[in-house]
Amino acid sequence: MAEVNLKNVTKSFGKNEVIHGISCDIADGEFIVILGPSGCGKSTLLRMVAGLEKITGGEVAIDGRVVNTMEPSERDVAMVFQNYALYPHMSVFNNMAYGLKIRRMPKSEIEKRVMNAAEILELTAFLERKPRQLSGGQRQRVAMGRCIVREPKVFLFDEPLSNLDAKLRVQMRLEIRKLHEDLKITSIYVTHDQVEAMTLGDRLIVMDEGRAAQIGSPLEVYSRPATRFVAGFIGSPAMNFIEARISPDGRGVNLPGGINLALAGPAPEGIVDREVVLGIRPEHFEVMAAGEALLTLAVDHVEILGADTLVYGRLGGGKVALTLRLPDVHHFDAATSLPLSVDPARLHLFDPQNGQRIAV
Ligand SMILES: Nc1ncnc2c1ncn2[C@@H]1O[C@H](COP(=O)(O)OP(=O)(O)OP(=O)(O)O)[C@@H](O)[C@H]1O
Ligand SMILES: [Mg+2]
Numbered sequence: 001m002a003e004v005n006l007k008n009v010t011k012s013f014g015k016n017e018v019i020h021g022i023s024c025d026i027a028d029g030e031f032i033v034i035l036g037p038s039g040c041g042k043s044t045l046l047r048m049v050a051g052l053e054k055i056t057g058g059e060v061a062i063d064g065r066v067v068n069t070m071e072p073s074e075r076d077v078a079m080v081f082q083n084y085a086l087y088p089h090m091s092v093f094n095n096m097a098y099g100l101k102i103r104r105m106p107k108s109e110i111e112k113r114v115m116n117a118a119e120i121l122e123l124t125a126f127l128e129r130k131p132r133q134l135s136g137g138q139r140q141r142v143a144m145g146r147c148i149v150r151e152p153k154v155f156l157f158d159e160p161l162s163n164l165d166a167k168l169r170v171q172m173r174l175e176i177r178k179l180h181e182d183l184k185i186t187s188i189y190v191t192h193d194q195v196e197a198m199t200l201g202d203r204l205i206v207m208d209e210g211r212a213a214q215i216g217s218p219l220e221v222y223s224r225p226a227t228r229f230v231a232g233f234i235g236s237p238a239m240n241f242i243e244a245r246i247s248p249d250g251r252g253v254n255l256p257g258g259i260n261l262a263l264a265g266p267a268p269e270g271i272v273d274r275e276v277v278l279g280i281r282p283e284h285f286e287v288m289a290a291g292e293a294l295l296t297l298a299v300d301h302v303e304i305l306g307a308d309t310l311v312y313g314r315l316g317g318g319k320v321a322l323t324l325r326l327p328d329v330h331h332f333d334a335a336t337s338l339p340l341s342v343d344p345a346r347l348h349l350f351d352p353q354n355g356q357r358i359a360v
Pocket of ligand 1: 013018037038041043044192
């Protein structure tokens with residue numbers, strides 16, 4: 001058990017800086033997810049904690065000790081990779097025991113730890129099998145077992161589920177969360193899958209090109225995204241962004257086509273009568289009776305998913321494209337005029353230049 005502290009951590013490959021100074025205090029027993037698109041630096045950050053990548057600047061501390069110059073083996077961390085890298089010629093038991101054997105742990109202790117991990121992971125019946133005789137999910141569990149037996153201070157996961165099919169991913173996701181609740185080992189988990197991140201993490205570090213765009217609980221990140229990037233990355237379908245303008249009285253926001261929406265509170269002084277980017281999530285529109293609508297959507301196309309329906313259309317005489325997600329099944333013909341409303345508390349405003357959230 002340990003805390004992990006990242007203090008202004010940077011990484012350069014040659015002259016190319018890819019991590020630009022990330023700080024985060026990860027509590028003992030916390031499950032933190034590093035989320036971001038391909039190439040934003042997730043694996044690099046994780047590998048710096050593991051000791052597989054040199055730290056260019058700043059400090060990484062595990063359990064209160066700065067580990068910058070420590071070898072991976074001295075850091076007491078265990079890492080699960082995407083390709084689980086099991087030894088194909090060894091049994092499940094030996095795959096899990098191997099790391100302990102080379103540390104010359106007594107045989108009885110090895111046996112105890114492996115049997116215990118196998119029990120937790122429901123692998124007891126497979127201990128004599130070779131990896132090729134296991135399903136993908138079972139192999140991934142062996143890879144986790146190999147980490148558990150080491151009783152590390154920190155678990156590091158780099159996209160451990162991305163080789164599995166969709167159904168198995170959901171199942172393994174639940175198992176990883178359950179395992180964490182049982183073992184309470186500090187965990188850092190890298191993924192580009194927002195659903196995995198939202199369901200697994202106590203907190204997320206949302207990364208945008210080598211920076212932490214936001215660090216917060218899944219719900220904070222969803223309901224108060226710190227930047228336009230975060231707002232667009234979390235949520236499916238993605239948030240709608242509309243170029244708009246704060247009204248001269250600061251109480252509303254004007255959209256193309258003469259639409260005005262009231263804000264939940266007065267806009268800050270500095271942005272009155274200025275351009276902003278308005279964000280509205282597809283799931284936050286309500287269909288209204290014609291007389292009560294704030295907006296009218298000209299429907300272009302409908303996708304019925306069963307549990308909900310995606311509606312694509314345009315506002316304001318065709319100027320603004322919009323996506324809606326409505327619960328249940330709806331059959332709207334193209335060219336239907338759909339009267340809509342949205343709760344002012346669900347409106348998000350962003351600075352059009354730097355993308356930062358504007359609080360109202
Ligand atoms: N050994 C290396 N030498 C040079 N550049 C590297 C090296 N490793 C990574 N990079 C660069 O650093 C950046 C971050 O890479 P990283 O692997 O951390 O991204 P990632 O967020 O894990 O992406 P993915 O989701 O595709 O795995 C990328 O631009 C990558 O090209
Ligand atoms: Mg990666």
